[in-house]
Amino acid sequence: MAQRKLCTRGFGVARSLLALQRRLTTSQPKVIDRKMMQDMVKEQQKFKKGEICDSVYIYTRGGAGGQGYRRKNGVGGNGGNVWLEALPVYQNLNHVHHHHNRRYVAGPGDNATNEIIRGRQGEDSVVEVPPGTVATDIKTGEIVCDVDQENTRYLLQGGEKGGSLVNNYKSKRGEERFLRLVLKSIADVGLVGYPNAGKSSLLSVLSTATPTIGSYPFTTLKPTVGHMQSIDTKQIVKIADIPGLIEGASDNRGLGHVFLQHIERTKVLLFVLDVQGFKLNLNTPHRTPFETFGYLCRELELYMAGLTRRPIVVAINKMDTGGSDSEFEEFLGLYKTKLSKMIRVHSIVPISCYTGQGLDQLQDILFELKYKKRRKVEESNVV
Numbered sequence: 001m002a003q004r005k006l007c008t009r010g011f012g013v014a015r016s017l018l019a020l021q022r023r024l025t026t027s028q029p030k031v032i033d034r035k036m037m038q039d040m041v042k043e044q045q046k047f048k049k050g051e052i053c054d055s056v057y058i059y060t061r062g063g064a065g066g067q068g069y070r071r072k073n074g075v076g077g078n079g080g081n082v083w084l085e086a087l088p089v090y091q092n093l094n095h096v097h098h099h100h101n102r103r104y105v106a107g108p109g110d111n112a113t114n115e116i117i118r119g120r121q122g123e124d125s126v127v128e129v130p131p132g133t134v135a136t137d138i139k140t141g142e143i144v145c146d147v148d149q150e151n152t153r154y155l156l157q158g159g160e161k162g163g164s165l166v167n168n169y170k171s172k173r174g175e176e177r178f179l180r181l182v183l184k185s186i187a188d189v190g191l192v193g194y195p196n197a198g199k200s201s202l203l204s205v206l207s208t209a210t211p212t213i214g215s216y217p218f219t220t221l222k223p224t225v226g227h228m229q230s231i232d233t234k235q236i237v238k239i240a241d242i243p244g245l246i247e248g249a250s251d252n253r254g255l256g257h258v259f260l261q262h263i264e265r266t267k268v269l270l271f272v273l274d275v276q277g278f279k280l281n282l283n284t285p286h287r288t289p290f291e292t293f294g295y296l297c298r299e300l301e302l303y304m305a306g307l308t309r310r311p312i313v314v315a316i317n318k319m320d321t322g323g324s325d326s327e328f329e330e331f332l333g334l335y336k337t338k339l340s341k342m343i344r345v346h347s348i349v350p351i352s353c354y355t356g357q358g359l360d361q362l363q364d365i366l367f368e369l370k371y372k373k374r375r376k377v378e379e380s381n382v383v
Contacts, residue, residue, distance in 0.1 A: 053093045054183040054262075057138070058102045060157045063122035065171030066109035068163030074112025077119030079159025079174050082106050083126045086147040090130040091225060093183055106174065109162045122159055130183060132265050138178040148265075182261065187225055187240035188370050190266030192300070194278040194292055198317040200224075201353040202272055203241040206363065230367060237366050240266060264304065268369050271296060271314045273331075275324045275350075289316060289327060290334040297343055311369050312345045315362060320352040 063079025082104050096102065104127050110119035135144040135156065145154035157177050163169040191199040207226030224241040242262050263269070273293055279286040287295065293314065300307040316328050328350050335345070347365050351358035 053097045056093045056097045056102060056181050058096065058104060058127065058179050058181060059176065060125075060127075060179060061103075061105045061176040062157040062174035063106035063159040064108040064173045065160040065162040066119035066122075067111040067171055068165075068167075068169030069112035069114070069117070070169050072112075072114065072117060073165065074117045074169075075119065075164045076112050076162030076169075076171050077109025077121045078162050079109050079171075080106030080122030080124045081155060081159050082157040083124060084133070084135055084145055084147060084154045084156050085126050085128050086131045086133065086150055086152055087128050088131060088150045090128060093129065093133070093181060096127065096129065096181060104156075106157070106159055108174075109159070109171070112163070119162055126153075127156065127181075129181060132184045134182050134184060136180045136182070138180055144179060184261050184265050187238040187266050189237060189239045189268045189270050189366055190263045191239065191241050191270050191272055192263065192296055193272035194274070194287075194296070195280070197272045197274045197278065198353055199241050199272045202315065202317065202351070203239055205353050205356070205359060207239055228363065228366065230363075235367055235371055237370050239270075239366075263300070263307070266310075268311045268313065268366065269300075269308070270366070271312065273314065273316050275316050275318050275327045275331075276321055277327075289331045290339075293331075293335075294339065308343055312343065313362070313365055313369070314345055314348045315358075316348065316350045318352060318354075319350045319357055320355045324350075 060082045062082060065079050066076025068074055068076045104125045106125040107123035109122045110116065112119045129147060131147055131150050133147045135147075135154075136142070137144055144156060147154060156179065157175065160172045160174050161167065163171040191203065193199050203224065203226045207228045226239050226241065228237045228239055229235070240262060271293060273289045275289055277286055277288045278292050297308050316324075316331060318324065319328065332348065335348070346369065349358050349362050349365065351362055353359075
């Protein structure tokens with residue numbers, strides 16, 4: 001008798017395990033969705049007040065269709081759509097991060113009734129982002145859209161059709177989607193350099209931006225975009241101050257891909273090199289300006305082939321320090337003999353953010369690179 005009870009008890013445990021396994025297999029999408037929501041919550045915890053948000057997870061759902069009306073062949077309204085719109089007024093994704101728990105749900109379509117033969121379409125939901133934002137589906141890893149033009153809309157999630165004769169006058173609930181938005185800054189000029197090379201100082205004197213400036217490495221942890229405006233012609237050049245690179249950034253060391261994703265969209269690369277060289281810590285060797293330039297170009301090419309084929313301007317900073325003239329001449333000689341055939345540089349300018357040496361010349365070069373190239377394109381389009 002005891003053995004029979006033990007056997008039946010064991011059978012009951014096995015049956016419950018099979019039922020649990022069947023329940024888990026049938027509800028697998030919900031488990032995945034819940035994990036996605038947990039990832040979104042973790043991203044919320046990492047974000048601190050006062051920081052610039054350049055990556056955020058959002059939840060989108062298209063609007064449900066309205067129910068049809070069988071008696072009078074009434075058609076329910078279609079559900080609203082979820083759109084991604086690029087607006088130049090935004091510089092980051094902070095507003096998306098704080099938008100109703102980052103949920104974008106379109107409105108449902110109206111039902112058809114005895115008085116209303118055709119229901120109205122549901123209200124659309126719009127995700128407003130700055131240009132340069134990429135939307136990726138978390139579940140599949142597919143790039144849904146790449147926003148690279150201002151004042152344009154991209155469809156993220158379509159609404160469901162309203163009830164009609166085709167679907168037996170019954171509509172469906174809108175489909176949901178979990179997306180990750182990543183801002184890849186669109187700027188005319190991107191500052192490239194090792195930490196503490198003076199990129200933030202250069203941005204502060206060239207534009208109206210006020211980045212964090214310090215005498216220690218990795219002062220800049222988030223990208224900053226400043227606007228350099230010409231007094232005479234009112235021309236504007238956007239300059240992106242991007243966190244400093246270290247060796248191995250292409251393998252995601254340091255700030256790694258967080259930095260490099262912002263350099264993809266820049267049209268001109270402005271290398272900022274310390275004339276005295278660079279040494280990250282006591283365990284790393286000292287790099288001369290020529291060596292730092294070579295290592296920076298190497299990291300850019302490893303991350304994206306052909307990145308160094310863009311127009312390059314080299315600014316040798318801190319020329320107000322001792323021995324800077326000899327270091328600058330040495331850099332020029334090594335570049336002409338060893339790198340000039342491999343990497344083409346438009347201009348090499350000695351500057352000093354402290355004394356203002358060479359800043360006017362550097363501004364003229366950046367304006368020329370942007371607007372001279374634009375004039376060539378416009379002339380080529382004239383028939």
